[in-house]
Amino acid sequence: MDASAWARSNDEARLIIAASFQQRLVAAAELPPYTTELERPFDGMLSIGSAWTERLFDGPFYLAPLPERLPACHLVFVQSLDGNTGARDPQTLGGGDTDKHLIYEGLTRVSADAVLAGSSTVRGGRVVFSVWHPEFVRLRRTLGQPRHPVQIVATRRGVPIDRELLYNVPELRLVLLTAPGGIAAMREALAARPWITPIVVDAGHTLVDAFAQMRAMGIERISAVGGRVLAAELIDAGLVQDVYLTTSPITGGEPGTPIYPRPLELRTVVRKRGTLHEAGVVFEHSLLRSP
Ligand SMILES: NC(=O)c1ccc[n+]([C@@H]2O[C@H](COP(=O)([O-])OP(=O)(O)OC[C@H]3O[C@@H](n4cnc5c(N)ncnc54)[C@H](OP(=O)(O)O)[C@@H]3O)[C@@H](O)[C@H]2O)c1
Numbered sequence: 001m002d003a004s005a006w007a008r009s010n011d012e013a014r015l016i017i018a019a020s021f022q023q024r025l026v027a028a029a030e031l032p033p034y035t036t037e038l039e040r041p042f043d044g045m046l047s048i049g050s051a052w053t054e055r056l057f058d059g060p061f062y063l064a065p066l067p068e069r070l071p072a073c074h075l076v077f078v079q080s081l082d083g084n085t086g087a088r089d090p091q092t093l094g095g096g097d098t099d100k101h102l103i104y105e106g107l108t109r110v111s112a113d114a115v116l117a118g119s120s121t122v123r124g125g126r127v128v129f130s131v132w133h134p135e136f137v138r139l140r141r142t143l144g145q146p147r148h149p150v151q152i153v154a155t156r157r158g159v160p161i162d163r164e165l166l167y168n169v170p171e172l173r174l175v176l177l178t179a180p181g182g183i184a185a186m187r188e189a190l191a192a193r194p195w196i197t198p199i200v201v202d203a204g205h206t207l208v209d210a211f212a213q214m215r216a217m218g219i220e221r222i223s224a225v226g227g228r229v230l231a232a233e234l235i236d237a238g239l240v241q242d243v244y245l246t247t248s249p250i251t252g253g254e255p256g257t258p259i260y261p262r263p264l265e266l267r268t269v270v271r272k273r274g275t276l277h278e279a280g281v282v283f284e285h286s287l288l289r290s291p
Pocket of ligand 1: 076077078079084085086087088089090093117118119120121122154155156157158159177178179201207225226227228229230231233
């Protein structure tokens with residue numbers, strides 16, 4: 001086994017250990033349920049859930065219908081009370097465990113074919129975007145989805161493929177949305193990793209074209225988890241149908257880091273409130289009218 005294959009298999013083992021540890025940790029966490037303040041689904045919306053999620057979420061979880069030619073794409077964000085999303089660890093923004101485990105790593109992702117993140121959100125972390133709670137692992141199987149969603153990372157300049165776990169587990173399908181410069185910077189690393197599919201995004205092949213290409217690859221539903229720089233580009237390209245946004249009861253985060261630099265036209269479908277020690281948390285699912 002050469003050195004890079006050895007490193008990859010080590011990384012794989014670490015992933016399995018981390019996943020099983022996380023599963024136990026998450027299963028043990030007591031999640032305060034949400035209560036419903038508003039529920040107004042539109043014709044054509046789909047709903048998913050299990051008895052367990054319906055109890056914690058206080059009802060069904062809605063998804064936007066699939067567009068014809070492109071994947072459906074939603075944003076998932078947590079923001080502080082004063083509207084900031086930037087934070088090294090977004091959990092410090094105060095959204096709480098129910099947001100993290102039920103919404104972020106659960107309901108928004110359980111039926112997704114792929115999770116999309118900007119390189120600044122991925123960078124440095126030993127992160128794999130998947131579901132971990134046993135209830136969601138089961139629900140994902142019931143929905144006919146593979147264990148892990150496709151991992152999509154957007155990077156124009158390229159990412160340090162050799163150094164990060166995410167790019168070194170052959171069992172994970174990966175797509176890199178990148179520019180010609182990124183392809184050049186990652187050429188050797190990509191040649192050694194056939195499980196990574198690069199898609200070039202430039203003036204002649206826009207994000208919309210890249211989305212159409214991903215739909216042709218079988219990716220129908222994308223959960224875009226930020227950050228705000230990538231989110232704004234997706235919104236501007238008209239690729240986002242809906243937003244799952246949790247607002248915490250505390251101020252904080254990096255100042256001046258809203259999801260989008262201008263007001264968004266949102267129509268609220270569902271509004272829930274946190275309970276017990278998460279009282280004050282507000283979760284909203286809204287449809288987005290493209291700017
Ligand atoms: N509150 C939340 O819910 C939440 C969610 C996610 C992240 N965060 C936080 O937000 C911060 C990171 O967010 P961010 O907005 O600074 O960065 P980001 O959106 O995660 O990543 C921006 C990077 O994505 C790449 N990119 C953007 N548009 C692209 C395109 N059209 N094609 C190809 N690549 C593209 C570029 O990568 P290159 O520079 O590599 O070229 C760009 O620098 C962190 O603090 C993170 O913890 C918070």
